[in-house]
Amino acid sequence: MTYGLDTSVVIRLLMNEPPELVEKTAAFVESALVEGHDFFISDLVVSEAYYVLQKYYGKSKELAVADLMTIAEAPGFAFSPEAMSALNTPEAWKSNPGMIDRMIANGYAAKGYVTISCEKSFAKLDLTQVIK
Numbered sequence: 001m002t003y004g005l006d007t008s009v010v011i012r013l014l015m016n017e018p019p020e021l022v023e024k025t026a027a028f029v030e031s032a033l034v035e036g037h038d039f040f041i042s043d044l045v046v047s048e049a050y051y052v053l054q055k056y057y058g059k060s061k062e063l064a065v066a067d068l069m070t071i072a073e074a075p076g077f078a079f080s081p082e083a084m085s086a087l088n089t090p091e092a093w094k095s096n097p098g099m100i101d102r103m104i105a106n107g108y109a110a111k112g113y114v115t116i117s118c119e120k121s122f123a124k125l126d127l128t129q130v131i132k
Contacts, residue, residue, distance in 0.1 A: 004039075004041075007052065009029075011049060015053075032076075043080050047103065050100065062091075082103050083103050096124075105126075105128055109125075114127050114129055118131050
């Protein structure tokens, strides 16, 4: 079985607080992995976690990307190809368009859609059209 993780679980695993909830969360995850289950983390959860790590925990964009990569690279955990592409962009934390914008464009491109944006930076991406 594949479980979908909510942002609250991802943040608990990354930030280790509050301790009592982290303990329960980690125990569930470890038990599920031992039983052969795995976990999927949606693009929306990646986006929320990226934001929460910066705004509520004071992490830089670079550290937020690094934290998310620790989960993305862990056995039994999977992000969408679009999220992985955005996270693996060289220096993703300073890319323009940013990581979340890249996930949006990658998600649409995977479906064969052209992304329409008013952001000039989107012109750097494939399958995009910028309204000027």
